[in-house]
Amino acid sequence: MAVRDSSTRKLCWLLALTLSATLPKSLRIEAAHAANPAEGAGALTSVYVTQSGPSACSLAGVTMVINALRRAEGRPAVSQRAVLSAANDPHWVAEIVADGEGVTFAELRRLLQQSLEAFGYGDAVIRSYQPNADDGHALGELRAFLADGDGLVLAAFDQGVLIGDAGAGHVSPLGQYDPAKHRILVLDVDRQLPGPYWASDAALFAALIRPDPTDPTGNGLLKVIPPPVQARRSAAPR
Numbered sequence: 667m668a669v670r671d672s673s674t675r676k677l678c679w680l681l682a683l684t685l686s687a688t689l690p691k692s693l694r695i696e697a698a699h700a701a702n703p704a705e706g707a708g709a710l711t712s713v714y715v716t717q718s719g720p721s722a723c724s725l726a727g728v729t730m731v732i733n734a735l736r737r738a739e740g741r742p743a744v745s746q747r748a749v750l751s752a753a754n755d756p757h758w759v760a761e762i763v764a765d766g767e768g769v770t771f772a773e774l775r776r777l778l779q780q781s782l783e784a785f786g787y788g789d790a791v792i793r794s795y796q797p798n799a800d801d802g803h804a805l806g807e808l809r810a811f812l813a814d815g816d817g818l819v820l821a822a823f824d825q826g827v828l829i830g831d832a833g834a835g836h837v838s839p840l841g842q843y844d845p846a847k848h849r850i851l852v853l854d855v856d857r858q859l860p861g862p863y864w865a866s867d868a869a870l871f872a873a874l875i876r877p878d879p880t881d882p883t884g885n886g887l888l889k890v891i892p893p894p895v896q897a898r899r900s901a902a903p904r
Contacts, residue, residue: 708851709734710818710839716857718746722762723837724769725750726855727820728781730839731890734818735787738892744785752784753777771796771822772883774837778820782890789893793817796886799875808871812843812850817889821852824885827873828852828865835878835885843867 713733717726725746733743744752750759758777761769769777775792782790795811797804812819818839825836841851841862850870853862865873874885 708841709738710853711841711851711862713737713743714853714862715746715855717855719762719764721764721766721768722746723855724774724777725758725762727837727839728753728774728778730853730855731778731818731820732781732785732787735782735790735890735892736785749781749784753780754784755780767880768835768837770881770883771886774820774822775888778888778890787893791891791893793889793891794886795889796884797871797874804875805868805871808874809845809848809867811887811889812840812867813845814889815843817891820888820890821870821874822881822885822887823870823873824876824878825854825856825873827876828863828869829854829859833876835881840870840887 710730713730715726715730715733717723729744729746729749732749736743750762755777757773758769761767761773775794779792782788782792795808797808801807820837821840822835822837824833825831826833836854836856838855839853841853843850844864848867849864850867851862852865852870874887876885878885
């Protein structure tokens with residue numbers, strides 16, 4: 667999943683914000699800075715980074731998850747380069763270079779697991795969620811998955827659905843979910859965007875179910891549930 671550099675992406679995002687105001691609330695996005703500063707606070711928000719290259723969104727997302735876990739234990743943040751080195755996966759290295767194609771959803775889960783193990787979080791549980799577009803209850807299931815705040819969520823989705831740009835597979839963590847307003851804080855790692863933004867859960871659902879011809883494993887969410895405190899303390903610090 668790669669987000670290609672484009673001089674028009676920021677303009678598309680701003681245009682999407684403008685047009686979004688005319689859409690039903692279920693499909694709107696909002697700039698994060700327009701929200702209450704107290705909202706969107708969370709473990710992943712505090713370790714936000716942008717991707718180092720056009721195909722490196724998966725590395726930025728996984729690094730945020732690792733650093734959120736480390737920050738909770740008072741450990742210093744690690745760099746994206748350090749995560750890539752610790753995962754020790756040649757395929758990941760090859761796919762996130764400038765002309766790489768990024769990784770599939772199945773590969774993202776494997777690389778996330780490898781990274782967690784490399785930093786002493788091998789006991790963390792990873793829950794997957796991939797919505798079924800033909801299931802009338804799928805949106806409700808997504809909302810329930812997001813409302814259960816016990817974990818750190820990494821999303822693989824079609825970014826174009828949310829920002830109005832050309833469709834492209836993308837990876838970014840998700841921040842706070844606001845069930846009352848049916849919106850989710852997207853901690854988009856795309857370095858060409860102004861920063862995180864709020865998207866409706868219905869828009870996120872649409873971004874998850876749009877087919878990606880380059881990824882037969884589809885889109886979805888990965889929720890990392892940290893291991894018990896006792897298990898984390900027994901892991902060797904890195």
